[in-house]
Amino acid sequence: METIAVYPGSFDPLTNGHIDLVERGLKIFDKVVIVTLNNRAKKPLFSVEERLSMIRDCFQGMDSVEVDAFDGLVVDYARKRNANAILRGMRAVSDFENEFQMAMFNRRLNRDVQTVFLMTGMRWIFTSSSGIKEVASFGGDVSGMVPPSIEKKLKDKFHQAYSKG
Ligand code: PNS
Numbered sequence: 377m378e379t380i381a382v383y384p385g386s387f388d389p390l391t392n393g394h395i396d397l398v399e400r401g402l403k404i405f406d407k408v409v410i411v412t413l414n415n416r417a418k419k420p421l422f423s424v425e426e427r428l429s430m431i432r433d434c435f436q437g438m439d440s441v442e443v444d445a446f447d448g449l450v451v452d453y454a455r456k457r458n459a460n461a462i463l464r465g466m467r468a469v470s471d472f473e474n475e476f477q478m479a480m481f482n483r484r485l486n487r488d489v490q491t492v493f494l495m496t497g498m499r500w501i502f503t504s505s506s507g508i509k510e511v512a513s514f515g516g517d518v519s520g521m522v523p524p525s526i527e528k529k530l531k532d533k534f535h536q537a538y539s540k541g
Pocket of ligand 1 (some may be wrong): 386413416418450477
C-alpha cells in the first residue's frame with residue numbers, strides 16, 4: 377500500500393527549506409501531500425489561492441507530490457487522506473516547543489496518525505517564511521532562499537503594497 381505523509385503549513389510563502397523537507401520526506405514516503413492550512417496566530421501575506429498556485433508551480437510534473445488546501449484541523453485532513461503521518465520540519469531547538477505542543481495536540485485528537493519530524497538541511501537552518509517576508513518587504517535580496525518564481529511574487533506583492541501607499 378502507498379504510504380502517504382501530509383505536510384501541513386502556512387507556506388506564506390514556500391521556501392527552499394520547505395522544498396528540501398519535501399524531498400527528504402519522499403525518501404521515506406511514497407507520496408507527500410503539501411497542505412496549506414490557516415495558522416490563526418498569523419496574518420497571511422498571500423491568499424490561499426496564491427499560495428496554492430505558487431506551490432503547484434514549484435512541484436509541477438512530480439507525481440509523488442500533491443498540493444492542497446484545507447480549512448480545519450490537520451488531523452481531520454490526515455484522516456480524510458488516509459495518511460500514515462504528519463510531516464514537520466525541525467530547524468533548531470527554538471522550533472521544538474511549538475512543534476512538541478502541536479504534535480501532542482494532534483496525537484490527542486487522532487491516535488492513528490504519527491507526527492514525523494525531519495531535520496532540514498543545514499543550508500536552510502535559519503530560513504523562515506517570516507524572515508524572508510521581512511527582508512523582501514525592505515527590498516532585501518532573498519534569492520537562493522526561495523525559488524525564483526516566488527522571489528518575483530514577493531517583489532510584486534511588496535511593490536503593490538508600496539504603490540498603494
Ligand atoms: O507553517 P506553520 O505556520 O508553522 O504551520 C502551522 C500549521 C498551519 C501546521 C498549524 O497552525 C495547524 O496545524 N493549523 C491547523 C489547525 C490545527 O490542526 N491545529 C492543531 C494543532 S494545535
